[in-house]
Amino acid sequence: MPHHSSLLSLLLMVTTNAIVVTTNAIVVLTTLRASGASCLRRTTPRVCMLAVAGSKDLLKAARDGNVHALESVLADGTDLTAEDVGSMALHVASGMGHASFVQGLLDAGVAPTTVEKGVTALHSAAFKNRVAVVQTLLAAGADPDAAQESDGSTALLEAAVAGHKDVVKTLLAAGADPDKGLSAKPLPSAAIKNRVEVLELLLAAGADPNEAETDGSTALLKAVAMGHTAAARALVEAGADPNLTRSADPVTALHYAAYGGFDEVVDMLLAAGADPAAEDADGASPLQYALSQSGHARAADALLRSSASSVPLDAESELRIEDYFCT
Helix, strand or coil, X not given: CCCHHHHHCXXXXXXXXXXEECCCCEEEHHHCCHHHHHHHHHCCHHHHHHHHHHHHHHHHHHHHCCHHHHHHHHHCCCCCCCCCHHHHHHHHHHHHCCHHHXXXXXXCCCCCCCEECCEEHXXXXXXXXXXXXXXXXXXXXXXXXXXXXXXXXXXXXXXXXXXXXXXXXXXXXXCXXXXXXCCCCHHHXXXXXXXXXXXXXXXXXXXXXXXXXXXXXXXHHHHHHCCCHHHHHHHHHCCCCCCCCXXXXXXXXXXXXXXXXXXXXXXXXXXXXXXXCCCCCCCCCHHHHHHCCCCCHHHHHHHHHCHHHHCCCCHHHHHHHHHHHCC
């Protein structure tokens, strides 16, 4: 009679029931999702077992950057391109900044353009400021203009909004489009965060200072609305039009600056040709915006000294002028 230990040490595969039995695990393949079924059809039992039971170990190795663990998996003849395990490992290692591990996965045939949850590994690396990984992925053929499935964001936009100038520089050198984006674009996204160095890199690479996002917001409108003087100056010097408005809202950058009491920005915009007589949807001028807020005397004064003094004012605005300058 055979010994039970001998039986347990054998690898028994019963293909009729699609059950794999080993000493340590029983995997019922018929209960797996569709990818498990494809694993059974296309790969050896050993690769199937890795995809089903060993993926956590590989992902842990990717998280830790354990190249030796990866080499061990590959030495066993495992094909990481057979299932999504290699793809997931690439994203994890990219986000963690493990360039050597990423290179090992790429050398093993994992595609640099692989997508997980709507994003590429390049997105993950760019967002986390992993410069070496970004360089590795680009050298392997990653698309610098690949867009997220959800909102069309590129890796360049992810880096720009976070202020990762070295990643931005690397992506631009690889040919990334400085104006690409759907609901958001790199330049306005950097402007609202006052990422001045990133703005300068984008503008030097040919970004359009007047490019608007889908809601009509330009980089200058966003910078001024937040009171970011340095960002606004960089944009104006690059040729941003101070009189552009959002498509559905005729409020200019000067309106925003006046309302916020951003005195230096008001002066800069007026010097750049901003129209002090511009009106919003209700007919209000930048001067009226300044007068609507307490403590914005200097902004109001700058506007009064411009041609805005010819703008008709309502009685309430005239009383506010007296409060500011006549008491």
